[in-house]
Amino acid sequence: MKRNTMMKWGLFVLGLGLAGQAWAQSVRDTVRATVPQVQPALSGESPPPGTSMPGQTRTIGWEQLIPAGWDPYKDLKALNLNALNDNDPRADEALKKLRKMWDNAPINPLILGQSVRLPGYMVPLEDLPEGTKEFLLVPYLGACVHSPPPPANQIVHVVLDKPTKRFRMMDSLWVTGPLSATQTDTHMGVSSYRIDAKMVAPYADKK
Numbered sequence: 213m214k215r216n217t218m219m220k221w222g223l224f225v226l227g228l229g230l231a232g233q234a235w236a237q238s239v240r241d242t243v244r245a246t247v248p249q250v251q252p253a254l255s256g257e258s259p260p261p262g263t264s265m266p267g268q269t270r271t272i273g274w275e276q277l278i279p280a281g282w283d284p285y286k287d288l289k290a291l292n293l294n295a296l297n298d299n300d301p302r303a304d305e306a307l308k309k310l311r312k313m314w315d316n317a318p319i320n321p322l323i324l325g326q327s328v329r330l331p332g333y334m335v336p337l338e339d340l341p342e343g344t345k346e347f348l349l350v351p352y353l354g355a356c357v358h359s360p361p362p363p364a365n366q367i368v369h370v371v372l373d374k375p376t377k378r379f380r381m382m383d384s385l386w387v388t389g390p391l392s393a394t395q396t397d398t399h400m401g402v403s404s405y406r407i408d409a410k411m412v413a414p415y416a417d418k419k
Contacts (some may be wrong), residue, residue, distance in 0.1 A: 269388055270330040274351040277405060278364050279320045284313075284363050315402040317363035319393045329388045330407070331415050334379050335400050343375035348400055349387055349407070357382065361401030369396040369403040372382065372412065384415035 270380035283289075287312060332349035333358045349368040350356055361367060371388050379385060387409050 215384055216402050243304075253318075255280075269327045270323075270341075272323065274330070277368075278363075279318050279365075282318055284317070288312075289399055293315070296297050299406060308387065314361075314363040315397075317365040317404055319365055319404050323391060324393050327389065327410075328391045328393055328407070329386055330391075331384065332368065334381065334383045336381055337398055337400065340375060343377035344379070345372050345375040346370065348398065349385070350401075353382060356401040360403055364395065364402040364404040365402050367403035367405070369398070369406045370397055371406065371407050374411050376412065378412075379412070386413045386415055388412075 278284075288306065314329065330349065332351055333346040333353055333355065334344075335350055336344045337346045337348065340342060342395040347354060347370050349370050350362065351366050352362075355362050356367070368387070368391075370389075387407055389407040389409040392406050392408075393404065396403045
């Protein structure tokens with residue numbers, strides 16, 4: 213790959229928050245470095261004992277945050293990566309289009325306004341002496357930190373009533389509270405949802 217092509221891909225990757233990663237050696241390597249692959253999300257099937265909220269709270273999984281029929285990989289599927297050269301501008305354009313689509317990912321209106329219980333991993337948005345009051349909840353380990361941000365409808369902005377020192381980066385949690393459609397653009401990623409947390413507890417899956 214020519215030097216100017218390497219610089220072009222490198223700047224694009226840096227712009228997506230992937231500083232420090234090696235230069236992509238081909239279009240396919242660039243896609244792997246830029247687009248997070250599907251990974252298992254924490255299970256939302258079993259509520260943790262002793263943390264239920266009678267009558268109204270619903271335990272959900274991450275798939276329920278995605279509206280029916282939405283395909284996050286639509287643009288990549290339409291692009292034949294094997295047929296492209298390393299410096300093909302169509303690949304560059306497709307990746308930019310994909311990231312823009314993901315940062316404006318559609319929400320599922322059927323679950324808005326409900327009190328939900330959702331499991332995920334914590335990505336703090338602040339480092340204050342009194343603790344963390346705002347963080348992103350993400351579906352799989354490393355999202356927004358060690359890999360590119362997932363679609364915005366797979367990131368939840370969590371706001372607590374008061375700061376806590378109980379949890380740290382990438383701790384697995386249950387978060388309970390009302391779910392709203394509030395887009396938040398942070399330095400760690402864009403979220404389509406917000407939960408004003410009424411309860412945060414360590415994650416425990418059913419054995």
